[in-house]
Amino acid sequence: MELIITEKDNAARRIADILSGESAEAERKNGVNVYKWGGRRCIGLSGHVVGVDFPDEYNDWRDVEPVELIDAPIEKKATKENIVSTLRVLARKADTVTIATDYDREGELIGKEAWELVRDVNDEVPIRRVRFSSITENEVTDAFENPDDLDFDLAAAGEARQEIDLIWGAALTRFLSLSSRQLGDDFISVGRVQSPTLKLIVDREREIEAFDPEDYWELFADLLKETDDETTEFESQYFYRDEDDNEAERVWDEETAEAVFEALDSAAAATVERVNRRTRTDDPPAPFNTTQFIRAAGSLGYSAQQAMSIAEDLYTAGYMTYPRTDNTVYPDDLDPEELLDAFSGDYHFGDDADDLLDLDDLEPTEGDEETTDHPPIHPTEDIPTKGELSDDEWEIYELVVRRFFATVAESATWEHLKVVAGVDEHKLKSNGKRLVKEGYHAVYPYFNTSENYVPDVTEGEELAVTEARIEDKQTQPPRRYGQSRLIETMEKMGIGTKSTRHNTIEKLYDRGYVEGDPPRPTQLADAVVTAAEEFAELVVSEEMTRELEEDMTAIAEGEADLSEVADESREYLQQVFDELRDSREEVADLLQESLKADKKLGPCPESDHELLVRQSRNGSYFVGCDGYPDCEYTLPLPNTGKPLILDEECEDHGLRHVKMLAGRQTFVHGCPLCKAEEAEEQEDEVIGVCPDCGEEHGGELAIKHLQNGSRLVGCTRYPDCDYSLPLPRRGDIEVTDERCEEHDLPELVVHNGDEPWELGCPICNYREFQARESESGSDLESLDGIGSKTAEKLSEAGIESIDDLKSAEVETVASEVQGVSEDRLRGWQAKAD
DNA sequence: GCAAGGTC
Numbered sequence: 001m002e003l004i005i006t007e008k009d010n011a012a013r014r015i016a017d018i019l020s021g022e023s024a025e026a027e028r029k030n031g032v033n034v035y036k037w038g039g040r041r042c043i044g045l046s047g048h049v050v051g052v053d054f055p056d057e058y059n060d061w062r063d064v065e066p067v068e069l070i071d072a073p074i075e076k077k078a079t080k081e082n083i084v085s086t087l088r089v090l091a092r093k094a095d096t097v098t099i100a101t102d103y104d105r106e107g108e109l110i111g112k113e114a115w116e117l118v119r120d121v122n123d124e125v126p127i128r129r130v131r132f133s134s135i136t137e138n139e140v141t142d143a144f145e146n147p148d149d150l151d152f153d154l155a156a157a158g159e160a161r162q163e164i165d166l167i168w169g170a171a172l173t174r175f176l177s178l179s180s181r182q183l184g185d186d187f188i189s190v191g192r193v194q195s196p197t198l199k200l201i202v203d204r205e206r207e208i209e210a211f212d213p214e215d216y217w218e219l220f221a222d223l224l225k226e227t228d229d230e231t232t233e234f235e236s237q238y239f240y241r242d243e244d245d246n247e248a249e250r251v252w253d254e255e256t257a258e259a260v261f262e263a264l265d266s267a268a269a270a271t272v273e274r275v276n277r278r279t280r281t282d283d284p285p286a287p288f289n290t291t292q293f294i295r296a297a298g299s300l301g302y303s304a305q306q307a308m309s310i311a312e313d314l315y316t317a318g319y320m321t322y323p324r325t326d327n328t329v330y331p332d333d334l335d336p337e338e339l340l341d342a343f344s345g346d347y348h349f350g351d352d353a354d355d356l357l358d359l360d361d362l363e364p365t366e367g368d369e370e371t372t373d374h375p376p377i378h379p380t381e382d383i384p385t386k387g388e389l390s391d392d393e394w395e396i397y398e399l400v401v402r403r404f405f406a407t408v409a410e411s412a413t414w415e416h417l418k419v420v421a422g423v424d425e426h427k428l429k430s431n432g433k434r435l436v437k438e439g440y441h442a443v444y445p446y447f448n449t450s451e452n453y454v455p456d457v458t459e460g461e462e463l464a465v466t467e468a469r470i471e472d473k474q475t476q477p478p479r480r481y482g483q484s485r486l487i488e489t490m491e492k493m494g495i496g497t498k499s500t501r502h503n504t505i506e507k508l509y510d511r512g513y514v515e516g517d518p519p520r521p522t523q524l525a526d527a528v529v530t531a532a533e534e535f536a537e538l539v540v541s542e543e544m545t546r547e548l549e550e551d552m553t554a555i556a557e558g559e560a561d562l563s564e565v566a567d568e569s570r571e572y573l574q575q576v577f578d579e580l581r582d583s584r585e586e587v588a589d590l591l592q593e594s595l596k597a598d599k600k601l602g603p604c605p606e607s608d609h610e611l612l613v614r615q616s617r618n619g620s621y622f623v624g625c626d627g628y629p630d631c632e633y634t635l636p637l638p639n640t641g642k643p644l645i646l647d648e649e650c651e652d653h654g655l656r657h658v659k660m661l662a663g664r665q666t667f668v669h670g671c672p673l674c675k676a677e678e679a680e681e682q683e684d685e686v687i688g689v690c691p692d693c694g695e696e697h698g699g700e701l702a703i704k705h706l707q708n709g710s711r712l713v714g715c716t717r718y719p720d721c722d723y724s725l726p727l728p729r730r731g732d733i734e735v736t737d738e739r740c741e742e743h744d745l746p747e748l749v750v751h752n753g754d755e756p757w758e759l760g761c762p763i764c765n766y767r768e769f770q771a772r773e774s775e776s777g778s779d780l781e782s783l784d785g786i787g788s789k790t791a792e793k794l795s796e797a798g799i800e801s802i803d804d805l806k807s808a809e810v811e812t813v814a815s816e817v818q819g820v821s822e823d824r825l826r827g828w829q830a831k832a833d
Numbered sequence: 834g835c836a837a838g839g840t841c
Contacts, residue, residue, distance in 0.1 A: 007839075007840080008839090008840060008841090009840090009841090010840095045839090045840085046839080046840045046841070047838075047839025047840040047841095048838065048839045048840080049839090049840095051837095051838085051839095052836095053835095054835090059834085061834075061835080066835095069835090080840095102839090106838060106839060107839090109838090109839090110838095110839065158838085161837075161838080162836085162837075162838075164836095165836045165837050165838085166835085166836055166837080167836090168836075169835060169836030169837075170835040170836065171835085172835090172836095173835045173836075174834095174835060177834090177835080183834080184834070185834080187834065187835070189835065189836080190835090190836085191835090191836045191837070192836070192837075193836080193837065193838095194836080194837090312840090312841075316841080324839095324840090496837085496838095497837085497838070497839090499838070499839065499840080500837065500838060500839085503837090503838095504837085
């Protein structure tokens with residue numbers, strides 16, 4: 001029996017189909033597909049099925065000094081038990097093994113891992129390696145006719161990366177976590193890829209904070225072109241030549257700006273001095289690689305993680321190619337005409353496909369990067385209908401289809417018209433542009449094609465000046481990196497891979513290093529970067545990856561060996577630890593101070609210390625004084641959710657506002673001291689008899705206001721009787737004269753916003769609420785442009801219905817929900833109205 | 834419970 005091993009199930013199935021002429025049958029063993037035909041079996045792994053780790057005795061962070069990890073042994077442990085055991089069973093019976101993992105460095109390493117698993121149980125069987133750049137009939141059959149051997153040097157290059165990443169990451173992560181006593185879920189992590197990425201974000205934030213805005217002025221004048229039958233007004237902007245003889249628009253001193261303004265304002269006309277006309281060719285974009293795909297999806301409002309997850313679903317469903325690729329050059333076996341033919345006649349894309357098929361030449365564009373593992377992202381010939389996909393999936397699918405269309409479409413042509421006019425010695429310019437040939441924009445509507453009209457004028461012509469304007473402006477700090485900009489920068493720096501960059505960014509959120517979108521660093525992030533810059537500069541620099549890449553190349557080419565490279569890295573890390581040993585306290589203080597800063601609310605009203613958000617032993621959050629135990633002042637926080645400290649400060653107490661992140665129940669709590677004081681002022685209002693203990697002990701039901709901001713209808717005998725019914729967090733509660741016949745309680749009305757909410761009898765209301773909860777569903781998805789994924793995301797931000805959406809605060813929601821921009825939200829709100 | 838890299 002010949003056993004064929006691929007990197008993933010999908011590849012296994014397609015290779016089995018090709019080699020068997022579609023006669024292969026799938027058999028599910030132990031949760032793993034095994035494709036079977038003739039004397040052959042084909043199994044797909046799931047990427048790495050074994051991983052490197054330290055032996056178990058190094059598991060306890062407190063028992064092991066982090067520095068010991070540097071020279072600790074490293075083992076390979078199975079991470080996908082079921083696949084490993086199925087592979088072993090098959091390998092025992094095999095008389096030939098063929099490794100057909102992806103054609104790249106990591107693929108070679110995954111192949112070697114398979115090789116070792118096979119050798120464990122079968123030391124005789126010949127093991128060969130086949131390589132192909134895409135899974136097509138020609139390439140696959142050709143590869144199987146000309147098998148090769150596994151490239152152990154290339155695999156060793158990958159192993160060097162694994163070892164070095166593990167040693168550096170684990171040793172430094174444990175050191176920082178232990179020294180600042182951050183164990184458990186809140187450990188402080190460091191790594192070759194995440195830390196340079198974090199430094200990018202932190203450095204940018206430092207630039208923004210250090211930014212000193214400068215005043216400048218810009219001047220504009222409206223000009224009038226008059227002919228016999230029409231007059232056209234257009235805008236021009238003042239410019240001058242700076243010391244490098246470049247055109248400059250910004251005037252840096254006010255006096256000059258005012259003088260120019262006076263001259264323009266009092267001028268009757270400007271004389272056309274120069275008219276430049278040129279045509280510019282606007283070439284269609286290159287095929288999508290992962291990064292450019294994420295960027296394009298990002299401009300539609302999707303986070304990197306969302307875009308990739310939708311793309312993976314579309315890939316698994318067979319509608320598009322593998323979404324993790326660096327390749328921007330279509331392989332030879334992709335016939336654009338054939339693929340367009342498949343779209344011809346399609347309800348949504350047919351017309352555009354036909355227009356493209358009418359072109360004389362269907363030569364696709366090419367990007368700079370050509371790799372051999374996967375093609376650029378493009379749609380397959382299997383085309384879904386709109387109903388088969390969620391709205392989000394459809395939006396992403398359409399993007400991929402249209403990008404493919406664009407890559408085979410014609411260039412667009414722009415006509416630019418630049419007019420320079422003079423008022424005395426002052427120059428005014430107008431830049432007009434017109435799209436004269438739509439080209440690829442006709443099939444790819446994602447780029448801005450807005451035109452700017454400037455009329456046809458001739459040199460020497462007089463144009464009336466109808467209005468002059470002066471605008472005072474300030475230079476702006478650099479912008480924060482957005483997620484897709486970060487991913488592009490990581491790619492440029494060579495850190496991370498097409499498969500991991502979006503996960504790295506997600507990791508920074510999970511670790512408490514960044515918040516919001518665009519990601520903003522916390523104090524902790526700044527401290528970690530600062531500490532690393534001082535003691536382990538390499539781990540926050542792109543140099544570490546650059547050097548590692550050089551070493552890996554040397555290993556792959558047989559010029560260096562794995563243990564040599566790994567040992568050299570160990571020595572270097574040892575030096576880092578030698579220096580760190582003396583500064584342990586200093587680093588710990590820095591980290592702890594910043595952790596505290598991320599929790600600071602403001603001044604304690606009873607001592608000179610600061611109030612902090614703290615967690616009690618039972619896991620609930622509260623506000624406590626940093627001076628504890630000398631000062632025992634505390635304030636309660638709501639008992640649902642995880643607190644997030646906002647920038648907004650309470651005017652009365654100087655405390656920062658708190659928001660409670662609780663998935664769909666997320667809400668802004670505000671100033672905890674205000675909330676406690678408000679509750680204190682409210683007296684309990686008795687509304688009836690307690691149904692639990694009224695008869696026996698005379699308990700009564702009252703509307704109660706708790707210091708943590710919540711309200712309820714509860715028994716006056718609390719804590720002896722804990723009967724309670726929930727009430728909404730917001731709005732004034734009015735007790736009406738009408739009473740519920742069934743429960744003999746007054747009907748309640750909540751006043752919050754315009755429409756009063758007739759809540760009714762609190763017992764009836766609670767019953768209805770429970771009944772509603774057990775149903776489920778939301779009307780959000782009926783809104784065009786909101787798919788199930790987006791609806792899910794929105795509901796986590798507390799937006800469950802169209803009504804919620806209408807009243808939602810756009811900025812807050814956009815900052816909270818990954819991948820939902822303010823623009824998209826406003827669009828939906830407009831549709832909802 | 835640490836990293837980064839595959840894949841789902």
